[in-house]
Amino acid sequence: LAKTTQPISMDSYEGQEVNITCSHNNIATNDYITWYQQFPSQGPRFIIQGYKTKVTNEVASLFIPADRKSSTLSLPRVSLSDTAVYYCLVGLHGGATNKLIFGTGTLLAVQP
């Protein structure tokens, strides 16, 4: 399974756009890229998933370059409630082995 590398922590201020980049150099052809958000004492929550180019939903955007060896989660105009750990995962989408491996994630701290 492809390993992911992301910054341990990031700081931001309310109203700013935050971009968290994840490296996954050995991503396989069939792998999708998925991002989760986790608040303390809660289970992770799905944010967004993509395979290539750009995906956007009501919460975030996901940018994936052509070589797919990295991806960037973009959070527009963050608020204090966006303070959380963000995980980048790479795995087979709906295949026979569909386990997703979490790394240590990126702790995003949003300040007023």
Add this chain to the structure above:
Amino acid sequence: DTGVSQDPRHKITKRGQNVTFRCDPISEHNRLYWYRQTLGQGPEFLTYFQNEAQLEKSRLLSDRFSAERPKGSFSTLEIQRTEQGDSAMYLCASSLQNTGELFFGEGSRLTVL
């Protein structure tokens, strides 16, 4: 509430005792996952089921751990002869087969004294 539910939310036990956690997934989801998470770490994969079949089991899961999903609905995770190193949050998640979107429960926090 139609999300994933886990019970109990907190469990304190003495070393050597057995504990069992229950997970009720979202009803139409055929895949169910167990993860373990310790402080400051991401969730670690333990095992997953497709319907009632246990398809994969992590090498992290020692012989003291067993999981079942007898009717393809709820699942139980049992830890026998608990050790202090078993103290963690045990997370359950469910999903539809052809999607990477996992829905997690609130977790069951285990403290082994």
